[in-house]
Amino acid sequence: MIAPVTDEGARTVQVYIPSSPWYNFYNGSMIPVQNQSISINAPLETIPILLRGGAIVPTQGFANNTKLSRMQPFGLIIIPDLNGNAVGDLFYDDGESIDTITAKSYFLATFKWSSSTSQLTMMVD
Known part of the structure; x- marks a missing residue:
């Protein structure tokens, strides 16, 4: 899942995490929630990418x-x-x-x- 920043100047992005385990593409850490929205850091040099378990x-x-x-x-x-x-x-x-x-x-x-x-x-x- 790619979660691009769409608001000018924003350094975080709201992402809905569906049901199943999801992981940060860059460091492999598991996203600790499911079935809810979270705020993910999105510095200028990084596009947030999450990978679904399975x-x-x-x-x-x-x-x-x-x-x-x-x-x-x-x-x-x-x-x-x-x-x-x-x-x-x-x-x-x-x-x-x-x-x-x-x-x-x-x-x-x-x-x-x-x-x-x-x-x-x-x-x-």
């Missing part, structure tokens, strides 16, 4: 355009839920096709993590 978020290094981005490696941020499990998808199109889905010119992977087995599985469509 998610797997693909990451990729920076590039100046999509062609160059294809040369950057992927990473995964795994945020287990309270049971130690997580799941997430990576959808990556070919960068050229207009009708990517119909043409099936994409890569789709589903990742699953289990803390009990310390195992990450990947299923490719």
Whole structure:
């Protein structure tokens, strides 16, 4: 969840935290509340980002355009839920096709993590 500041000069932002564990992207700390709004610090140099427990978020290094981005490696941020499990998808199109889905010119992977087995599985469509 990205929580941008929308008020000029503000250094905090009000964020509604839905039901499930949420974590600060930058330091990994768990947000101590659920189902309520909280105020989050938002200094100029930082955009507040929260990660939901149970998610797997693909990451990729920076590039100046999509062609160059294809040369950057992927990473995964795994945020287990309270049971130690997580799941997430990576959808990556070919960068050229207009009708990517119909043409099936994409890569789709589903990742699953289990803390009990310390195992990450990947299923490719």
